Amino acid sequence: MKGLLLEIADAVQHAVEAFQGDPAEVVGRGADGAPSARIDRLAEETVLRVLDYEGAALNVLSEESGFIDRGGKATLVLDPIDGTHNAIRGIPAYSVSLAIGHERLSDVQEALVRDLVSGATYYAAKGGGAFLNARPIRVRPVDLKDLVFSVYLGMQAAPDAARIASQARRVRVLGAASLDLCLVARGAADLYYMHSKLTETKLRAVDIAGGVLIVREAGGLVLDLKGQELDMPLTSTARTDLAAVGDRRTWEALS
Amino acid sequence: MKGLLLEIADAVQHAVEAFQGDPAEVVGRGADGAPSARIDRLAEETVLRVLDYEGAALNVLSEESGFIDRGGKATLVLDPIDGTHNAIRGIPAYSVSLAIGHERLSDVQEALVRDLVSGATYYAAKGGGAFLNARPIRVRPVDLKDLVFSVYLGMQAAPDAARIASQARRVRVLGAASLDLCLVARGAADLYYMHSKLTETKLRAVDIAGGVLIVREAGGLVLDLKGQELDMPLTSTARTDLAAVGDRRTWEALS
Numbered sequence: 001m002k003g004l005l006l007e008i009a010d011a012v013q014h015a016v017e018a019f020q021g022d023p024a025e026v027v028g029r030g031a032d033g034a035p036s037a038r039i040d041r042l043a044e045e046t047v048l049r050v051l052d053y054e055g056a057a058l059n060v061l062s063e064e065s066g067f068i069d070r071g072g073k074a075t076l077v078l079d080p081i082d083g084t085h086n087a088i089r090g091i092p093a094y095s096v097s098l099a100i101g102h103e104r105l106s107d108v109q110e111a112l113v114r115d116l117v118s119g120a121t122y123y124a125a126k127g128g129g130a131f132l133n134a135r136p137i138r139v140r141p142v143d144l145k146d147l148v149f150s151v152y153l154g155m156q157a158a159p160d161a162a163r164i165a166s167q168a169r170r171v172r173v174l175g176a177a178s179l180d181l182c183l184v185a186r187g188a189a190d191l192y193y194m195h196s197k198l199t200e201t202k203l204r205a206v207d208i209a210g211g212v213l214i215v216r217e218a219g220g221l222v223l224d225l226k227g228q229e230l231d232m233p234l235t236s237t238a239r240t241d242l243a244a245v246g247d248r249r250t251w252e253a254l255s
Numbered sequence: 256m257k258g259l260l261l262e263i264a265d266a267v268q269h270a271v272e273a274f275q276g277d278p279a280e281v282v283g284r285g286a287d288g289a290p291s292a293r294i295d296r297l298a299e300e301t302v303l304r305v306l307d308y309e310g311a312a313l314n315v316l317s318e319e320s321g322f323i324d325r326g327g328k329a330t331l332v333l334d335p336i337d338g339t340h341n342a343i344r345g346i347p348a349y350s351v352s353l354a355i356g357h358e359r360l361s362d363v364q365e366a367l368v369r370d371l372v373s374g375a376t377y378y379a380a381k382g383g384g385a386f387l388n389a390r391p392i393r394v395r396p397v398d399l400k401d402l403v404f405s406v407y408l409g410m411q412a413a414p415d416a417a418r419i420a421s422q423a424r425r426v427r428v429l430g431a432a433s434l435d436l437c438l439v440a441r442g443a444a445d446l447y448y449m450h451s452k453l454t455e456t457k458l459r460a461v462d463i464a465g466g467v468l469i470v471r472e473a474g475g476l477v478l479d480l481k482g483q484e485l486d487m488p489l490t491s492t493a494r495t496d497l498a499a500v501g502d503r504r505t506w507e508a509l510s
Contacts, residue, residue, distance in 0.1 A: 089403060090443035091427050092347075092373050117373050118347050148344060149409075153426035162417040171408035172346050173428040188345035 001110055002123065005098050008050050009114035009121065012080060012096040015046040016087075016116055030064045039087055040064055043080030043096065051076070058100070063206045066236040074100050077108070077209040077234055081116075083176030092117040093174035099209035106231045111210035113178045122182045122210075124217035130185050139220040139246030140187030144253055148172060150180045150192045158195040158241075164254055177203050181211025184244045185218035191251075192244040195225060202239035205232060212244075220246045227251060256365055257378065260353050263305050264369035264376065267335060267351045270301040271342075271371055294342055295319050298335030298351065306331070313355070318461045321491045329355050332363070332464040332489055336371075338431030347372040348429035354464035361486045366465035368433045377437045377465075379472035385440050394475040394501030395442030399508055403427060405435045405447045413450040413496075419509055432458050436466025439499045440473035446506075447499040450480060457494035460487060467499075475501045482506060 019042060030036045044064040051058060051070070059075040060068040067075075076098060081087060083094030095115050101108035113122040122137075124130040130137050149168035151161050165171050172189065174180050183189035196202045212222045212230065222230045222244045232238045245251045271294065299319045306313060306325070313327040318334045331353060336342060338349030350370050356363035368377040377392075379385040385392050404423035406416050420426050427444065429435050438444035451457045467477045467485065477485045477499045487493045500506045 085425065086427070086443075090441045091403070091438060092370065092375070093427070115347065120347070148346070151408075153406075153408075153420045154404075154423045155421060156424070157421070162421060165408045165420075166410060166412070166417060168409045169411070170340065170430060171428055172341070172348070172430045173426055175425060175427045183346060186345045 001100055002112070002125070004050075004054060004056055005100075005110065005112040005123070006121070007054070008047050008098060009096055009112055011046050011050050012043045013114060013116055013119070015042055016081070036064055037081075037084050037088060040081050040084055044078070047076075047078055047080055061206060061234055061236065063204070074102060074109070075234060077101055077206055079178065079206040082178045082207055083174070086175055087116075091175065093176045093179055095176055095178045097178035097207065097210040099213060101209060101234050104231055104233055105205060105209060105212055106229075108209050108213045111213040113182055113210045113214060115179060115182075122185065122214050124214040126213065126217070128217065130214045130218035132186055137186045137218050139184060139215070139218050140190065142190055142247035142249045142253075144249070145169065147191070147250065148189045150174065150183055150189045152194040152196060156196055156198050156201045158197050161193065161195050164191075164193050167254065177207040178211040181208065181215050181222075181244055184220050184246050185211070185215045187246060190246055191254075192242075194243075195241045199239055202241055204236070205234045205238055206236075208240075208242070209234065215244050220244060221248055221251070223251060256355055257367070257380070259305075259309060259311055260355075260365065260367040260378070261376070262309070263302050263353060264351055264367055266301050266305050267298045268369060268371055268374070270297055271336075295336050295339055299333070302331075302333055302335055316461060316489055316491065318459070329357060329364070330489060332356055332461055334433065334461040337433045337462055338429070341430055342371075346430065348431045348434055350431055350433045352433035352462065352465040354468060356464060356489050359486055359488055360460060360464060360467055361484075363464050363468045366468040368437055368465045368469060370434060370437075377440065377469050379469040381468065381472070383472065385469045385473035387441055392441045392473050394439060394470070394473050395445065397445055397502035397504045397508075399504070400424065402446070402505065403444045405429065405438055405444045407449040407451060411451055411453050411456045413452050416448065416450050419446075419448055422509065432462040433466040436463065436470050436477075436499055439475050439501050440466070440470045442501060445501055446509075447497075449498075450496045454494055457496055459491070460489045460493055461491075463495075463497070464489065470499050475499060476503060476506070478506060
């Protein structure tokens, strides 16, 4: 289904680039009650139009509309714009995140994340490895003296987040989960750590379904905060913290 | 001198891109010599070639070569690649930073920062305002409940850095000083805070000469950590911490 995912990513990228209005304008509420920006709605409508045009028999689980039963056997898990706040404020880190799955994160078969700023395309198929612009990518073997961490920080982060950030040689934070996960997949970061105090800022399946498969297919691990392989239902309501690492020794070295 | 600065930025961007499609990826794989030196040197040689070709009577202060007396009255303060480590590791945040000045940061007359990932161009002339892709930009009036901070973090950050990061609603860190400054200038971030424990990781004139003028011309403040307007000599050896804010109330609210 790679061709369809690429077609969707291209269509969203064109729609976002051609958009002239105020991207921040609120146009309703998404599946979880959060305000939807015009740019989110525009991107989602673009995706649904491509699915209709191609006659794709896929259900959709989207940040905006929740679950849409389109009579398919599989479901497209979709964040039409991951990093909406970045896009609105002018921080150059936002993406479209796509995954094909069924019931749970662990049964996702295929994933594509398009960085809408650089145009980079991350892709993975289960058992087939991970790719950046069609070239294979691998996580980076850890060098404990030269760690790069992406850590969720700020007033809603759990207290351990600042301590973990202080253990890295360098901290970089894009603030778009799919892109922070892809940094781990391509070996740019050793850890992406998300531990929020508040349920409503934890991550949803739509945010991470694509990036998680890409990390795993690049040789990395995506764990819950007890160190077990992360799994969650592909629903609008489930929320999670996580730690994605390129190398298990990075997880074991955290204190 | 805007035309010359644009010509230099275009030349560096072409050189980096021509190296291959994704400069980060390519340089990271470079085999001979230190990969960082390769991309920095390539970019610096490109700048010097443009200056020679145009017969520009400018001295150069560069990250790579230090001060080069070319018989000019003014000096081009140059970081050919700001965010070299990002470029090598694959983090999409690196730039070319250019400023025209004489002796001190406070006498910089003109500045241009090109985001080499997105292609965005930030430009300012003293007294003439700041621009992003030729459209005027302004800092953002503060909303203390919706702060976005870029903070230098990790094992070499001073202890107050984590505390300051915890006061923001959102934390984003690009890790390229010129681009983090430009986030403040365009209103994407409310604060860029750099306080390092180690002298050798503090910021140099070549890193910030461009971004500082752009922040100030966009209506923001660039302060030392006592809250005074930052100034420093335009030399290879001077190092500084800093706090750049869009609105003085953000600085006053820090605790």
